[in-house]
Amino acid sequence: MPADDSGAVINPGEDVIRELLIELRELFGDRVSTALSTRELHARDFSFYDALPADAVVMARSTDEVVAIVKACAKHKAPIIPFGTGTSAEGHLSALHGGICVDVSEMNNVIEVNAEDMDVTVEPGVTRKQLNEYLRDTGLFFPIDPGADASIGGMASTRASGTNAVRYGTMRENVLSLEVVLSDGRVIRTARRARKSSSGYDLTKIFVGSEGTLGIITKVTLKLFGIPEATSAAVVSFDTLQGAVDAVISSIQWGIPMARIELLDDVQMAAINDYAGLDYPKKSTLFLEFHGTDAGVKEQAERMAEVCGEYGGSDFSWTADAEERDKLWAARHDAAYSCIALRPGCSVMATDVCVPISRLAECILATKQDIEDAGIVAPIVGHVGDGNFHAQLLIHPDTREEDLRVCGEINRRLIERAISMDGTCTGEHGVGQGKIRYLKAEHGEAVEVMRMLKEAFDPKNIMNPGKMLELAN
Amino acid sequence: MPADDSGAVINPGEDVIRELLIELRELFGDRVSTALSTRELHARDFSFYDALPADAVVMARSTDEVVAIVKACAKHKAPIIPFGTGTSAEGHLSALHGGICVDVSEMNNVIEVNAEDMDVTVEPGVTRKQLNEYLRDTGLFFPIDPGADASIGGMASTRASGTNAVRYGTMRENVLSLEVVLSDGRVIRTARRARKSSSGYDLTKIFVGSEGTLGIITKVTLKLFGIPEATSAAVVSFDTLQGAVDAVISSIQWGIPMARIELLDDVQMAAINDYAGLDYPKKSTLFLEFHGTDAGVKEQAERMAEVCGEYGGSDFSWTADAEERDKLWAARHDAAYSCIALRPGCSVMATDVCVPISRLAECILATKQDIEDAGIVAPIVGHVGDGNFHAQLLIHPDTREEDLRVCGEINRRLIERAISMDGTCTGEHGVGQGKIRYLKAEHGEAVEVMRMLKEAFDPKNIMNPGKMLELAN
Numbered sequence: 021m022p023a024d025d026s027g028a029v030i031n032p033g034e035d036v037i038r039e040l041l042i043e044l045r046e047l048f049g050d051r052v053s054t055a056l057s058t059r060e061l062h063a064r065d066f067s068f069y070d071a072l073p074a075d076a077v078v079m080a081r082s083t084d085e086v087v088a089i090v091k092a093c094a095k096h097k098a099p100i101i102p103f104g105t106g107t108s109a110e111g112h113l114s115a116l117h118g119g120i121c122v123d124v125s126e127m128n129n130v131i132e133v134n135a136e137d138m139d140v141t142v143e144p145g146v147t148r149k150q151l152n153e154y155l156r157d158t159g160l161f162f163p164i165d166p167g168a169d170a171s172i173g174g175m176a177s178t179r180a181s182g183t184n185a186v187r188y189g190t191m192r193e194n195v196l197s198l199e200v201v202l203s204d205g206r207v208i209r210t211a212r213r214a215r216k217s218s219s220g221y222d223l224t225k226i227f228v229g230s231e232g233t234l235g236i237i238t239k240v241t242l243k244l245f246g247i248p249e250a251t252s253a254a255v256v257s258f259d260t261l262q263g264a265v266d267a268v269i270s271s272i273q274w275g276i277p278m279a280r281i282e283l284l285d286d287v288q289m290a291a292i293n294d295y296a297g298l299d300y301p302k303k304s305t306l307f308l309e310f311h312g313t314d315a316g317v318k319e320q321a322e323r324m325a326e327v328c329g330e331y332g333g334s335d336f337s338w339t340a341d342a343e344e345r346d347k348l349w350a351a352r353h354d355a356a357y358s359c360i361a362l363r364p365g366c367s368v369m370a371t372d373v374c375v376p377i378s379r380l381a382e383c384i385l386a387t388k389q390d391i392e393d394a395g396i397v398a399p400i401v402g403h404v405g406d407g408n409f410h411a412q413l414l415i416h417p418d419t420r421e422e423d424l425r426v427c428g429e430i431n432r433r434l435i436e437r438a439i440s441m442d443g444t445c446t447g448e449h450g451v452g453q454g455k456i457r458y459l460k461a462e463h464g465e466a467v468e469v470m471r472m473l474k475e476a477f478d479p480k481n482i483m484n485p486g487k488m489l490e491l492a493n
Numbered sequence: 494m495p496a497d498d499s500g501a502v503i504n505p506g507e508d509v510i511r512e513l514l515i516e517l518r519e520l521f522g523d524r525v526s527t528a529l530s531t532r533e534l535h536a537r538d539f540s541f542y543d544a545l546p547a548d549a550v551v552m553a554r555s556t557d558e559v560v561a562i563v564k565a566c567a568k569h570k571a572p573i574i575p576f577g578t579g580t581s582a583e584g585h586l587s588a589l590h591g592g593i594c595v596d597v598s599e600m601n602n603v604i605e606v607n608a609e610d611m612d613v614t615v616e617p618g619v620t621r622k623q624l625n626e627y628l629r630d631t632g633l634f635f636p637i638d639p640g641a642d643a644s645i646g647g648m649a650s651t652r653a654s655g656t657n658a659v660r661y662g663t664m665r666e667n668v669l670s671l672e673v674v675l676s677d678g679r680v681i682r683t684a685r686r687a688r689k690s691s692s693g694y695d696l697t698k699i700f701v702g703s704e705g706t707l708g709i710i711t712k713v714t715l716k717l718f719g720i721p722e723a724t725s726a727a728v729v730s731f732d733t734l735q736g737a738v739d740a741v742i743s744s745i746q747w748g749i750p751m752a753r754i755e756l757l758d759d760v761q762m763a764a765i766n767d768y769a770g771l772d773y774p775k776k777s778t779l780f781l782e783f784h785g786t787d788a789g790v791k792e793q794a795e796r797m798a799e800v801c802g803e804y805g806g807s808d809f810s811w812t813a814d815a816e817e818r819d820k821l822w823a824a825r826h827d828a829a830y831s832c833i834a835l836r837p838g839c840s841v842m843a844t845d846v847c848v849p850i851s852r853l854a855e856c857i858l859a860t861k862q863d864i865e866d867a868g869i870v871a872p873i874v875g876h877v878g879d880g881n882f883h884a885q886l887l888i889h890p891d892t893r894e895e896d897l898r899v900c901g902e903i904n905r906r907l908i909e910r911a912i913s914m915d916g917t918c919t920g921e922h923g924v925g926q927g928k929i930r931y932l933k934a935e936h937g938e939a940v941e942v943m944r945m946l947k948e949a950f951d952p953k954n955i956m957n958p959g960k961m962l963e964l965a966n
Contacts, residue, residue, distance in 0.1 A: 134849060134851060135746075136742050136746075136849075136850060136851035137849040137850055137851050137880075138745065138746065139849070159746065160746075178691055179689075179690075179691040179695075180691075181689055185689060189666070190689050192689070192695065192698075193662070193666055202942070206938055206941075207938070208936075208937070208938045208939040208942055209936075209937065209939060210939060211917075212912070212915050212916055212917050212935065213849045213915040213916070214847040214848060214849065214879075214880060214881075214911075214915070214916045214917040214920065215847065215849075215850070215879045215880055215881075216652075216654055216658060216663050216665070216847055216879050216881060216920050216921065217652075217847060217917035217919065217920060218651055218652040218653075218702055218845075218917075218919045218920065218921050218922060218923040218924070219917045219918055219919045219924060219928065219932065219935055219936070220702075220924060220932055220935075220936060220939075220940070220943050220961065220962075221699060221702065221703060221707075221943045221946050221947075222652075222665065222695075222698045222699060222701065222702055223939055223942060223943070225665075225695045225698035225699070226694060226695060226698070226699060228695065229691055229693075229694065229695055230694060234694075245748070246745070246746050246747060246748040248748060249747075249748065269609050272611065272719070273608075273609075273611065273632065273633075273719050274719060274722075275718070275719040275721060275722065275784075275785075277750075311748075312748075313792060313796075315788065315792055316789060316792070319786060319788060319789065323786075372691075374687040374688065374689055374690060375687060376607060376609075376610040376612070376686045376687065376688075377609060377610055377688070378607060378609035378610050406687075406688045406689050407610075407687060407688055408687075408688075408689060438687075439685070442685050442686040442687070443685055443686070443687045444684075444685050444687040444690035444691075444692045445692055446690065446691045446692045447687065447689050447690060447691065448689065448691050449691060450691040451691070451692060451693060455692065459692065459693055462685065462692055462693075463681075463682075463692070463693060464681070464682065465679055465680070465681050466681040466682060466683060466693075466696055467693070468679075469675070469681055469696060470693050470694045470696070472949055472950075473694050473946075473949070474694075476945055476946070476949045477945075488693065488694075489693075
């Protein structure tokens, strides 16, 4: 059965799925899988959500194949959930209403590098590490780094960013054009390769961040950047969290063009010390990276040392040497593992608010208070230049119900706090399942406009239903 | 009469307008003008298009007032054309189907500067120069510079950019959030002030560049930047146009972070020499600007001099002194006036294609050949870092018909050339009236998606009808 009268999606019936599978098997043979293990694997992401398996997983290898799948699903009004690497963070892949998971991970060709134009066109299953490996000899690189080795299609779909958005922007700023299969099987290209354009509505940006709910991305054209001549790194700890944030505000206003500005709180630093046998001060700490010329990165680091000094930063250590740089940043890279190590076997409810930077310290401190009041341990890592931070709330299988209750409450209070500060419930992970209930508070009447868009692009509500928007009132 | 069955708009009848004006006069008194001179002034922009006056002009002073006008127009199905400063370039303001011009130039308050967050919220009638004047004491500035002292609302509506997009981006990258009055009078805010967000569909970007066809912008939140500590400028001429473009390509790949890279061709340089009594070499010439620290701008200029030398650039002169800088760039600022001086009394058909930079020299050279073949004089100015350039095709009142024919043909060939190079028909001016016929060639099936959006947002087709999209087939 398709959508009922209220607009809510309910699972297609067994008969519908049986017929759909016959059609798909004719086209895709053994690239249609109904094995439970495969289906479960494709329903899981990096979050703590239950993974409800789709009725089948189909491996697609071309735009035409995606079109065929979408047309078959549209005919039977069966949900379609696109899958890249399974590294999203808000339960985006769980098949809440059954249907077909379209795995595009084998659509992983780099189609065209235009070195002079500093752009590249890739299939959606190309991962960011694969892309940078491919680009190595060109002197160019793709900077967006969300941590996980995510697919470019998935990163576009969630409007991902990560550690160096402060310098290079997010997927919003770095996707030049997309090829998209619409919910009725039509294929469009959203823009041309020109660096800028005033030619019509910005379709590219409608699909960037649409989480598979408006169409399926089958090609992505990205901006590239020259690999910097020199890179230097620095670490500095602060007496107060406010001091660390103020130093960053000041440095941005001074125009110090930092590539990464990562904040780790005292709890996170303690966790890393324990995990990796290090002895960093258990204080709010900034990890910094500078890109530029040899003289430029030296100048940036020296200026930043001065600025940090003014705000109570101490032990500012920096290096331009590649090996020492890696050593200096190793602690930052260990952050995720060190959290899991706090309660082995746990998964993470990573909060994701983003606020105007003037309110960031206040927002983090109030959240730390909530965490302390709840009697739990939850390290905090922030992309502080953007005002975005993650409290790593730990969910353990043995205490899942209680953890979800306690952490969910902290997250709820955090999101309401961020929205009251003119911030957003999600800076880079997306809405998925977890943030739907906060959209009205954040966007007001604009949510109705989002619904209107969803209905225009996907009148049958088959594109990743149950994510992003609650259609039934 | 409202839209007919084909979806085409035709002028509202006299009775409808009479009734609408009675309602508007009750609300706005003498801020409703039906004087021909006022109506004509509001229908004219910087282009060569005929200025068809609206039935009336209403001065709006608040969002609520815009809502009242939109509701009245919606009730009577009368077109609404928003007006800022009248500096657009594609006939955006001409009331092709009559209706009401909403002048927002008196909505010109700077509402809120958040210096720490480096953002500002303004009413749409604030102009860019007014804004920068207002910001002077904060150490911050708004960099987008389309030449004219345009309104911020208008710049957002056309997705404007200009001379320093290569460093700071366009309106697409620099509008954080908008308040918009929809075609039914509802008011939405498209996003919060967070620097980045993955929270729902990117409504901000749908309205940036929508040319008044989806709603009326009543507030704009913009990113700001720190005023650079030092600015230096340089001028360098090249034996060949290809050499000038190649030097720019190379410098961008090297990561020299130039703030402005303007190309003037030999014809433009000759025109400036004549106009301003200067004696620049009549060659392809780059005007450059560097922003950074004292040491940084020196390093950038020195590196750029080296790069230019490799590509046949000569007489590279640069300075960090403010007065000399202004003198050096004066020629660039004279470009527009020097074109008009070639045929006093003329207006300009400014072509506006944007292509991948690897094809830019080829595209300009083929266009110069077309201009030469036509036996006319048309200087070329390019925002070369973005691949965007303008051939200044002159339309004189005495020979208007013939000029429109000859120049229109050159523009048509140029646009088709740009599209064949994976470029766009408009880099920064917008579609307006002049580019509608090229959208299908540029966007293919995606034009149908744009139509779908227009119909969803503006089912009565009252928002600046006849611009951007041809709704009747």
